Amino acid sequence: MAGKLEGKVALITGAGGGIGRAGAVAFVREGAAVVVAEIDAERGEETAQLARETGGRATFVQTDVTQPEAVEAAVAAALREYGRLDVMYNNAGFSMNEEQGVVDTPIEVWNQTYAVNLFGSYLFCKYAIPELAKAGGGSIISTASVAGLAGAWKKHAYATAKAGIIGLTRTIALEYAAQGIRANAICPGVTMSPRLRQRLTDNPALAEGYRKRQPLGLCEPEDIAATALFLASDDSRMITGQYIVVDGGHLLDTGRAL
Ligand SMILES: NC(=O)c1ccc[n+]([C@@H]2O[C@H](COP(=O)([O-])OP(=O)(O)OC[C@H]3O[C@@H](n4cnc5c(N)ncnc54)[C@H](O)[C@@H]3O)[C@@H](O)[C@H]2O)c1
DSSP states (O other), X not given: OOOTTTTOEEEEETTTSHHHXXXXXXXXXXXXXXXXXXXXXXXXXXXXXXXXXXXXXXXXXXXXXXXXXXXXXXXHHHHXXXXXXXXXXXXXXXXXXXXXXXXXXXXXXXXXXXXXXXXXXXHHHHHHHHHHHHTTOEEEEEEOOTHHHHOOTTBHHHHHHHHHHHHHHHXXXXXXXXXXXEEEEEEEOXXXXXXXXXXXXXXXXXXXXXXXXXXXXXXOHHHHHHHHHXXXXXGGTTOOSOEEEESTTTTSOOTTTO
C-alpha cells in the first residue's frame, strides 16, 4: 500500500530534537523524502541517519533558522536534492529554562526567543511558499504551544512568539489558499523530548506538577508527529488556518481534579 506522503518532499526545522525527529521518521515511513534543517550538526545528521534506516530518503542541512541566507540555502538544498517541496514543517523552537518576568527578562533573551520561534518560522514561509506553489500547492505546519493559547508563567517571550505563530498561520492560510497551500499549527502540551525528560529527572517536583496538569499524562514526541503527519497528508486536504491542540488535556480546567 502506498504511504500517505508518497512522492512528497518535506523540510523539517529543529528536527534534531524530540518532536522534529519523530516527525522526520514518521514522514519518511509514509514515503516522503525529508530534509532535516537543524542548527546542531550532530543531532541533525543523527536524525537523517535514523530516517534513512527506515528505508527512505533523508538529508541533513545545517541551518540556523534565524538567518535569512541560511534559510534560503536550506530551501534551495531541498530543491537541489529532491527537485520539489510539498511540506514545510516549522518546528525549531526554544525557551529559556529560567523563569523571568516581563520586567526582569533581558532584552537579548526576548529577541533570541522570538527569533527562533517566530522569525524563523516566518523566514521559512517566505522562502518555501514560492516552491510549494510551483509544486501545485502544499502544507505548512508550524509548532506553536499551549503556551501560545493560555500564556505561560514567566515565559512571556516564548508564549508571545507561539501566539504569533497562530497569527502567521491563519494569515498565510487566507493569503495562499488560491495556490493550494494550506497552513496549520500544532499546540503541544508538555511533551517528553529528551531535553525535557532530563530536566524532569533532575527535578521530580516539576515532573509531578506537569503530570497533574495533564490528565492523560505527558505527551510523547510521536503523539505530536502523528498530528503533523495528518496535517502533511491529503487526509487533511480541507483543513487550513487551524491550530490543533495535542496536550493530554493540559488546557482543561483541572482545578477540581487536583
Ligand atoms: N517539549 C514540549 O513540552 C513542547 C511543548 C510545546 C511546544 N513545544 C515546541 O515543539 C518544538 C520542538 O521542541 P522539542 O520538545 O522537540 O525540543 P528540542 O529542544 O528537543 O528540539 C528543538 C530543536 O530545535 C533546534 N534549534 C534551536 N534553535 C535553532 C535554530 N536557531 N535553528 C535551527 N534549529 C534550532 C534545537 O537544536 C533542537 O534540536 C519547539 O518549537 C517547541 O517550542 C515543545
